Amino acid sequence: MKKVPFKPSADLTVGVELEYQIIDPETYDLISRAKDLIRRIKNNPFHASIKPEITQGMIEINSSVHQSVREMHDELFNMHAYLSQQGKNLGVRFAGGGTHPFRKWSLNKIFPTKRFKKLSRHYRHLSKQSTVFGQHVHIGCSRADDALYLVHAFTRYVPQLIAISASSPFYQGIDTQYHSSRSTIFIGFPTSGVIPYLTTWEAFSDYFYKMRHLGIIQSMKDFYWDIRPKPEFGTVEIRVCDTPLTLKKSMMIAAYVQAVAAYLLHERPITINHDLYHVYGYNRFEASRYGPDGTFIHPNTLKNTLIRDDFLESLKHIEKYANDFGNMGYMLQLVDDMNNKQNDATLLREIYHTAGSLPNVVREQCILWEK
Numbered sequence: 001m002k003k004v005p006f007k008p009s010a011d012l013t014v015g016v017e018l019e020y021q022i023i024d025p026e027t028y029d030l031i032s033r034a035k036d037l038i039r040r041i042k043n044n045p046f047h048a049s050i051k052p053e054i055t056q057g058m059i060e061i062n063s064s065v066h067q068s069v070r071e072m073h074d075e076l077f078n079m080h081a082y083l084s085q086q087g088k089n090l091g092v093r094f095a096g097g098g099t100h101p102f103r104k105w106s107l108n109k110i111f112p113t114k115r116f117k118k119l120s121r122h123y124r125h126l127s128k129q130s131t132v133f134g135q136h137v138h139i140g141c142s143r144a145d146d147a148l149y150l151v152h153a154f155t156r157y158v159p160q161l162i163a164i165s166a167s168s169p170f171y172q173g174i175d176t177q178y179h180s181s182r183s184t185i186f187i188g189f190p191t192s193g194v195i196p197y198l199t200t201w202e203a204f205s206d207y208f209y210k211m212r213h214l215g216i217i218q219s220m221k222d223f224y225w226d227i228r229p230k231p232e233f234g235t236v237e238i239r240v241c242d243t244p245l246t247l248k249k250s251m252m253i254a255a256y257v258q259a260v261a262a263y264l265l266h267e268r269p270i271t272i273n274h275d276l277y278h279v280y281g282y283n284r285f286e287a288s289r290y291g292p293d294g295t296f297i298h299p300n301t302l303k304n305t306l307i308r309d310d311f312l313e314s315l316k317h318i319e320k321y322a323n324d325f326g327n328m329g330y331m332l333q334l335v336d337d338m339n340n341k342q343n344d345a346t347l348l349r350e351i352y353h354t355a356g357s358l359p360n361v362v363r364e365q366c367i368l369w370e371k
Helices: 034-040 046-047 070-088 113-121 125-129 144-165 200-215 249-269 280-293 307-325 328-339 345-357 358-368
Strands: 014-023 050-052 058-062 093-095 132-141 225-230 235-242 295-297 304-306
Touching: 014 070, 014 200, 014 249, 014 280, 034 050, 034 125, 034 280, 046 050, 046 070, 046 200, 050 280, 058 070, 058 144, 058 200, 070 093, 070 249, 093 144, 093 358, 113 132, 144 225, 144 235, 144 249, 144 280, 144 307, 144 328, 225 345, 249 328, 280 307, 295 307, 304 307
Parallel strands: none
Antiparallel strands: 014 058, 014 093, 014 132, 050 058, 132 235, 225 235, 295 304
16 A cells, blocks of 8 residues: 655654734735735745745744754744844734734735645635634654654644634624634635544555545645644644744743643553544634633543643643753743633733724734734
8 A cells, every 4th residue: 555655753843833914004904915025035044934825914934843942932033033124124014813803804815826826716715714823833753653643642632722822802803702713714624624533654645645536635735634744744733723922922832732742652641532533623612712711521531621720730741741841931831821811812802902993903913923
């Protein structure tokens, strides 16, 4: 049987992708200037790490591969500063947050690459609606079977990751009453959701080539699963997080993901079976809707707890690994947020109540991003 090639990475290395909003500094709406920005930086070494996304009000930055989140933070800080300067030169600003609070999706313009134009012709309005902004975390694996184990095992932590990263309470000009409205938007794509129950690399390879033969996909990029293997990088990619409002918060999330991955790979505490997915959709909804105060049903014990309490309990299991990576400083700040019932979604609502309008909220998002 033909297997999907897997390019090994060093175990538990970490990298991130961050999607940012390109903001008009007068109206605080999205502005379609990604093409101008990409053209401006084409001769700079950062060019390979700053990329367009499907619509022109978005830009993505990618870290290189790191053993340490602290080292990655230094790299992204420099990229962040460079991007800020280029934005000033272009007359635009940038912001975090999982959605733009008042942008009408129909106004978004597709970025003119061959792939993005093809996706737009196929998916039509879904392509423009996908102008939402996420943080993707990659964890390195030396073996394909380990990667597949992590893809399934991490589903147990998806509610936590949505809750701690949630930063999209506003969408299309309204308060959605969700903590993460972004996490509800990709559901319309036919290859979104969760990976099928494939527990060996041979089974995964068979599925991949069948889907490609049928013309449903061309590459792994066409699977929009919450968590997916990236065999060409030798990683597992966690895709459920909203882009936080600050670079520091994104590093806190990456530090937590790296420590959880170490715990999962070293101790194998989760048995991969169908039970993982029986309550997955419900747990995911609770995190998107209520954030840390959502209900989490444990897939094995079927006991209920708050997502916040499940996160705090999980820290007891991963503390050793967080200390090994030097990540505890980042994670203690997440603990403070959970104890105080805070995430970026609650912060944005507080800003709205003070600032009085959604354009003023976006202005504050720009200020937070620039810190």
